[in-house]
Amino acid sequence: MTLADVPSTQAGLDRLRETRRRVEEAVLPLATSIDGRQFAFQASLHGLDVRPGGYVVLEPAGGQAVLGQVLDLRLASQDAAEIGVSGGDDATAMRARLSIRHALGEGTLLEPGATFHDAMMRPATADEVRAWVERGRARLEVGELALVPGVPCRIDARGFDRHTFLCGQSGSGKTYSLGVLLERLLTETSLRVVILDPNSDFGRLGAVRDGTEAAVADRYRAATSGVRVFSARAAGEQRLRLRLGELEPAAQAALLHLDPIDDREEYAEFVQLLGRGVPPAVESLDEVGRPDARRLAQRVRNLGTERHGIWAREDPGSVLEAVGDPDHRCVVVDLGSLPTRDEQALAGAAVLGELWRRREERRPVLIVIDEAHNVCPAEPADPLTALATEHAIRIAAEGRKFGLYLLVSTQRPQKVPENVVSQCDNLVLMRLNSRADAAFAEEVFSFVPAGLIAQAPAFGLGGALVAGKLSPAPALVRFGTRVSEEGGSDVPSSWAASGPIA
Ligand SMILES: Nc1ncnc2c1ncn2[C@@H]1O[C@H](COP(=O)(O)OP(=O)(O)OP(=O)(O)O)[C@@H](O)[C@H]1O
């Protein structure tokens, strides 16, 4: 309605508004599908009861009702035919052009079938959605559907044969939800899991929370008896330890900050010694006696690498042996327990390198990297971290065919190499406040409907969008509760309510 068209009397305006309201209310919720897979619809804005991610039933006249999911919803405005409006007396009778506002949207049919035109659309009931979930092949129950409370959200464990990207701002619930996913995987499948845990969050993955129902607790304990946690704080078998000699040459060189170009002579000596089985340890280097070997020994002394607590020394075995041992169902590498950044980077690079080295064994393993922006950042700050990033990129690009599946978790997608993010076919997206991050996610994960990614800023704690092979349809989910205890949980915020210090 343009200003020039506005009837000049209050009565005329009221009539006009009333007419518009009635026309807008009368917009029918109608949907059309021209391919039996997607549908487009219109609906009235009055009492609008559909939302992106929500479920609807489409009922074609004379056809079979079909369940659909709304992926996108927007406000539309349309010029209606010119109508006559009377102000109550003939003097103010005039013609005005109305603009009718309504909702337009698109969605996908959850069980593709026949095409239809102008099918009546209504929100699906919880029972209808539940019946669809139960007909599906997905079995891992990770929580409930956020838009249909009480209806379980099930993901398809087979989807873990693709790489998975878990992303959300700090405090959105990534680590907690990752724990839920891992618990369900450990209980319901036989997939091996190796966890790089920079924040010491999974050290108690095998410990059941107080108050857990006895049957659930027993089942969980049985499923997690093969969880092995390696921590620098533990003694004996569980101590997080490495042997210098078992590290790949690239890791040893990175540990010594040796560059093949900048440190040509020392590097050549290093390669020669490795070939002869001499580890780059001060004692053995001093024994060699050559000037470059002495320089190497000095480098080892200066860097203090031999003082690191991570070396196995007289203890047998190492974390790399455990990582390669198929009898260990789940290996948690508690990187956070290591006291120095160098040792954390070394352990991260060594574990990823070992998994890659063993790729020909073709034993399926889920490689979980929490806080991936610390383990394999897009811009590594030192040679060992650069090596870890290199391994992550290689596994992302080529690991899948060897059964090496990544699950990478981070706060911001840009902080992890794009070559890793773009190889992920599954997305678990939690709350993202930054528009730039949401736009980036939209661009990289073009297989996920943009209208659903756009919901991410509104997610609450534990709220997520799960999309890709993991989920039969992109699902807005509220993650369920953990069975196991959380490790280093957030610092309690009780200080806010405790009043000033007396
Ligand atoms: N579904 C949930 N139910 C109950 N509490 C939860 C849930 N999800 C997360 N929390 C709690 O919220 C807090 C933050 O969660 P979490 O540590 O998983 O966040 P995060 O995304 O991993 O953050 P960061 O990026 O800083 O590591 C934790 O104290 C955790 O216990």
Ligand SMILES: [Mg+2]
């Ligand atoms: Mg976390």
